[in-house]
Amino acid sequence: MVEKLNAANLREDWRELLKWDRRMQEMMEGQSDDCCQNLLGFCINAHRGAFNSTGSEDNLLSIVRLETRRAEVLGKMQRFRDQGEALCSVANALLGLGRRQEAEGYFERARKIAEAHGFFSVECDACLGLGKLAMRERRQDEGVELMRNALVCVPLCEEEDTAMELNVLTFFTDALFDTHAIDEVEPLVARYLEVAKAESERQGRLHISELRGLFKSARLHEVLCSCPPRWDPPHIARPLHSTKADSVSHRY
Numbered sequence: 229m230v231e232k233l234n235a236a237n238l239r240e241d242w243r244e245l246l247k248w249d250r251r252m253q254e255m256m257e258g259q260s261d262d263c264c265q266n267l268l269g270f271c272i273n274a275h276r277g278a279f280n281s282t283g284s285e286d287n288l289l290s291i292v293r294l295e296t297r298r299a300e301v302l303g304k305m306q307r308f309r310d311q312g313e314a315l316c317s318v319a320n321a322l323l324g325l326g327r328r329q330e331a332e333g334y335f336e337r338a339r340k341i342a343e344a345h346g347f348f349s350v351e352c353d354a355c356l357g358l359g360k361l362a363m364r365e366r367r368q369d370e371g372v373e374l375m376r377n378a379l380v381c382v383p384l385c386e387e388e389d390t391a392m393e394l395n396v397l398t399f400f401t402d403a404l405f406d407t408h409a410i411d412e413v414e415p416l417v418a419r420y421l422e423v424a425k426a427e428s429e430r431q432g433r434l435h436i437s438e439l440r441g442l443f444k445s446a447r448l449h450e451v452l453c454s455c456p457p458r459w460d461p462p463h464i465a466r467p468l469h470s471t472k473a474d475s476v477s478h479r480y
Contacts, residue, residue, distance in 0.1 A: 233270045245274035249290065261305050268298040272317075291321040309386075312338040312350030319357055332361055349392065352381035356396055359403070368407050375400040390427050394420070394437045401444055410451055417444045 233248060248255065249271050256264045272294045279287035299314035319334035335357040342351035355378035362371030379400055382393045397420045404413035421444075424437035 233267065240273075240277060245270055246278065249274070249294075252294070261301050265298050265301045265305070265310075268294050268301070272298065285325065288321045288324045292318055292325070295321065308341050308345045309347045309350060312341045312347055313353070315341070316350065316353045316357060319354075323357075323361075328361055328364070332358065335361070347386065348381040348384040349386055349389065352378045352385060352392060352396065355381065356399060360399055363403050363406070368403070372400075372403050372407055372409070375403055390423055390430070393423055394427065397423070398437070398440065405447065405451070410448075414448060414452075417441070417448050420444060 233245060252267065252271060255267055259267070272291055275287040275290045275294070278284065279291070295314050295318045299311050299318065302308075302311040302314055315334045315338035319331040319338070322328075322331035322334065335354045338350055339354035339358070342348070342354060355374045359371045359374030359378060362368070362374060375396065378396045379393075382389075382396060385392065397416060401413050401416050401420060404410075404416070421438070421441040424435060424441040428435040428438050
C-alpha cells in the first residue's frame with residue numbers, strides 16, 4: 229500500500245492519491261510513526277497539487293486537517309524541525325482560508341519550537357508569517373521588526389537557501405516601502421537584485437524574482453526622485469579675519 233502511494237506521489241498523480249484520503253485513518257492503524265507521517269505527507273502533497281490547479285477551499289481545509297495530524301506525529305518522533313515546518317504549513321493554509329487569528333497561533337507555536345531547538349529556517353518562516361500578519365493588521369512597527377528578524381535568520385539557516393532569502397526580501401522591502409524607511413530599503417533592493425540574478429544564472433533562465441527586483445529598483449528610483457533635497461540647516465559662518473575684540477574675547 230505504502231509503495232503504491234509513494235509511486236503515485238513521485239508521478240504527481242494527485243487524483244490517485246486523493247482516492248486514499250478518506251481511508252487515511254484506516255491505513256495508519258498499526259503502522260509506525262514514520263510510516264504514518266509519510267502517508268499523511270503523500271495526501272498533503274496531493275491536496276496542494278489539486279489546490280494549485282483549482283484553488284479549492286476544500287483542499288485548504290484538508291491540508292489543515294492532515295498537516296495538523298502530521299505535526300503531532302512529528303512532535304512525538306522528536307523531529308522538531310519538520311514539526312515546525314508542518315505548523316507553518318498549517319498557518320499558511322489557514323491564511324488562505326482567511327482565519328488569521330488561528331494562523332497567528334500556529335506561527336507562534338512554530339517560532340517557539342524553532343527558538344527552543346535552534347532551527348533558524350523554521351524561525352525565519354514563522355517570523356515572516358507573523359510579520360505579514362502584523363502588516364495586514366496595521367501593526368507596522370511590529371511587522372517590520374518581525375521581518376527584520378526573519379532576514380537575520382537567513383544566513384544562520386541549516387542549509388543555504390536562496391529562495392528563502394528572496395522570499396523574505398520580497399515582503400520585507402515592500403513593508404519598508406510602506407513605512408517610508410527608504411534609507412533601510414535602498415541597500416536591500418540592491419541585495420535583492422544580486423540574489424535574483426544569481427538565481428537566474430543558477431537555473432539557466434530568467435527567474436521571476438529578477439523581474440520583481442527591477443520593479444523594486446524602479447520604485448526606489450521613483451521615491452528617491454520625488455523626495456525633496458535634504459539640505460543641512462543654515463549656519464552662521466565665522467568671518468575669515470576676526471576683529472581685535474573677537475580675538476580678545478576668545479583669548480579669555
